[in-house]
Structure formats: C-alpha cells, structure tokens
Amino acid sequence: MVIVMAPDATADNIDALVELVTSAGGEAYVTRGVSRTIIGLVGDVERFQDLGLRAKPGVGDVLRISAPYKLVSRENHDSRTVVGVRGVPIGGENMTVIAGPCAVETPEQTLAAAHMAKAAGAALLRGGAYKPRTSPYAFQGLGEQGLRILSDVREETGMPIVTEVVDAADVDLVASYADMLQIGTRNMQNFALLQAAGDAGKPVLLKRGMSATIEEWLMAAEYIAQRGNLDIVLCERGIRTFEKATRNTLDISAVPVAQNLTHLPVIVDPSHSGGKRDLVLPLSRAAIAIGADGIIVDVHPSPETALCDGPQALVEEDLSVLRDVAGTLATLSGRTLTPAPARELADV
Ligand code: PEP
Ligand code: MN
Numbered sequence: 189m190v191i192v193m194a195p196d197a198t199a200d201n202i203d204a205l206v207e208l209v210t211s212a213g214g215e216a217y218v219t220r221g222v223s224r225t226i227i228g229l230v231g232d233v234e235r236f237q238d239l240g241l242r243a244k245p246g247v248g249d250v251l252r253i254s255a256p257y258k259l260v261s262r263e264n265h266d267s268r269t270v271v272g273v274r275g276v277p278i279g280g281e282n283m284t285v286i287a288g289p290c291a292v293e294t295p296e297q298t299l300a301a302a303h304m305a306k307a308a309g310a311a312l313l314r315g316g317a318y319k320p321r322t323s324p325y326a327f328q329g330l331g332e333q334g335l336r337i338l339s340d341v342r343e344e345t346g347m348p349i350v351t352e353v354v355d356a357a358d359v360d361l362v363a364s365y366a367d368m369l370q371i372g373t374r375n376m377q378n379f380a381l382l383q384a385a386g387d388a389g390k391p392v393l394l395k396r397g398m399s400a401t402i403e404e405w406l407m408a409a410e411y412i413a414q415r416g417n418l419d420i421v422l423c424e425r426g427i428r429t430f431e432k433a434t435r436n437t438l439d440i441s442a443v444p445v446a447q448n449l450t451h452l453p454v455i456v457d458p459s460h461s462g463g464k465r466d467l468v469l470p471l472s473r474a475a476i477a478i479g480a481d482g483i484i485v486d487v488h489p490s491p492e493t494a495l496c497d498g499p500q501a502l503v504e505e506d507l508s509v510l511r512d513v514a515g516t517l518a519t520l521s522g523r524t525l526t527p528a529p530a531r532e533l534a535d536v
Pocket of ligand 2: 290460496497
C-alpha cells in the first residue's frame with residue numbers, strides 16, 4: 189500500500205503517519221520527491237485499511253498495490269489451476285466444451301441434448317434443474333426430478349454434469365447429484381450461497397454477475413476459496429451495457445484480463461451473451477481464439493418448443509461446425525480439445 193501525500197503536507201503530517209503505521213505493526217518507508225512525498229507501507233494491508241489513512245491530515249491519496257483477493261490471485265500462485273470435474277480437466281493446456289440444454293425438461297429432451305452435446309465436442313453436460321428466472325411466471329425448473337434425469341443421462345452417456353444451484357438451502361441436495369455446481373449471474377454476490385457451495389466439496393462454475401466488475405467477480409470467487417475449495421472455474425457470460433442488439437455484451441477482454449489476475453480457469457458462455465443462435469458460433473470462435481479455457485453452450489433438440497432460452501440453442505446442423513471450430517482453434521492456440529469421457533465414469 190502506498191500513501192501519496194498532498195503537495196502541502198507538512199513534516200509533522202508525515203511523522204504522524206509513520207508513527208501510526210508502525211504502532212499498528214507495519215513498516216513505513218518515506219520517499220521525498222520534488223513536489224510530493226510518498227510513504228510505502230509494508231505489512232498487513234487489511235489492518236492498514238482500518239486506520240482511516242485517507243482522512244488523516246496531509247494525505248492526498250492511498251493506493252492499494254496488492255490484490256484484495258488472496259487465494260484466487262496469481263500473485264502468490266505461479267502455476268495455473270486445472271480443475272477436474274469427475275476426471276474431466278478444465279484449464280491448463282486443455283480447451284473444454286460444456287454443452288446441453290438451458291433447462292432439463294424431460295428425460296427424452298435431456299438425453300437427446302446430451303447426444304447433441306457430445307457431437308459438438310463437449311466433455312461435460314450442462315442443464316438446469318433449478319432455473320433462476322427473471323419472471324416468476326416462467327418455468328422454474330423441475331427441481332430434484334430434474335437432477336434425477338441428469339443423473340440418469342450421465343449413466344447413459346458417461347458425461348459428468350454441471351448444474352445450477354440457486355439457493356444455499358439446496359446446495360447439499362444439488363451436490364449429491366451434480367459433478368459441478370453452477371452459480372449463475374444473478375447470484376454472483378449471494379455470499380451465503382457462495383460459502384455453502386465452497387463447503388460442498390464439488391467444483392464450482394462461477395458466472396460473472398451481469399453488472400459486476402472483474403474485481404467483484406474475483407472477490408466472489410474468494411468467498412468460495414475461503415472455504416477451502418479452489419476448484420473454481422470462472423465464466424464470462426456477457427454484461428449489461430446500452431447495446432440491445434445482443435442479449436448481453438460479451439466482454440471478451442475479460443478473459444485475458446481475468447487470466448492475468450487469477451490462476452483459475454476462465455471460460456466463456458457465448459449463448460447467454462449473444463442470446464441468438466447465429467451469434468453463438470462467431471462468439472465461440474472469438475472465445476477460443478482469445479485463449480478461453482473453455483466454452484459453455486446451449487443445445488436443444490427442438491428449440492421452438494424449449495421451455496427456456498430456445499432462440500439461443502444450437503441445433504443439429506451446428507454441432508459438427510462447433511466441434512471443428514473448437515478442435516481447430518484449440519490446436520492453433522496451443523491447446524487440446526478435452527475429449528468426451530468414455531462411458532464408464534471415473535470414481536468421484
Ligand atoms: C444458465 O446458464 O442457464 C444461466 C441461467 O446463465 P446466467 O446465470 O449466465 O444467466
Ligand atoms: Mn439459460
């Protein structure tokens with residue numbers, strides 16, 4: 189942390205700050221410039237933050253140098269984390285495709301979507317049993333019945349499942365079926381839910397809040413990490429902007445920015461960002477080319493009757509294109525497309 193003194197700061201002001209910082213157990217290093225003095229602080233930043241430094245006489249500004257998130261930061265963690273989802277890796281040299289329906293509707297629809305996901309090159313199956321809908325009148329998901337369908341489809345196809353949990357009270361139940369817990373954009377700052385997910389012993393897919401800064405997103409990940417769970421994958425899913433031509437604005441720059449700040453894998457959701465089928469392949473290309481660790485894509489056997497997000501779901505004829513795009517661009521980016529697991533599931 190650095191204190192930048194105001195140009196009219198006095199020697200007494202500087203001495204008082206040095207005294208305050210040292211009495212709080214820190215060290216203070218004073219550098220006198222031509223017009224301003226700066227004081228570099230070494231020690232417990234959280235403790236310094238409680239000292240009210242900004243309000244002290246002669247202080248111009250106080251700058252935090254180290255990241256406020258510790259466990260997910262790259263600062264003390266050189267190697268990139270590879271998260272294993274029941275044996276399927278996300279991160280490192282891998283490029284992992286997750287695909288499936290927005291919502292689990294019926295056993296037949298979910299199984300058909302899982303076959304579509306495999307054809308699209310996916311190694312993991314997504315599908316919501318609990319849906320956080322903007323409208324209380326919209327389909328809210330099948331709940332535990334949906335989890336049972338996902339589990340049957342996992343048996344049938346061998347694909348581990350990624351599914352959303354929307355309430356802290358449901359975490360144990362959802363975790364008893366899921367291989368990875370998804371926390372959606374609307375819940376990114378539901379701190380009780382983040383903590384409960386961190387305690388559940390399953391990897392977590394944390395979507396970026398639609399109005400969250402990258403720092404807020406990483407602070408949310410820190411809540412999960414604090415519970416001893418570093419198996420976290422971040423997902424950029426588009427943010428709210430003035431633009432109405434897309435459902436959300438895909439913040440593609442968030443991928444390298446976040447990857448520079450954290451050791452956690454960062455994937456992209458081109459479906460919930462674009463919101464339209466014809467945007468999903470171009471956005472997927474952009475995501476893989478920029479170095480995302482994966483993509484999560486909606487597919488549906490009959491989008492015209494889908495109970496949720498039909499317009500953005502890929503259909504049969506898109507699947508081989510996506511698989512080819514993912515394989516080719518992953519190779520060009522020095523990565524390997526994670527293969528779909530064999531039908532036999534790895535032990536949990
Ligand atoms: C979803 O992936 O089904 C979903 C609801 O996404 P988001 O939280 O990004 O809107
Ligand atoms: Mn959706």
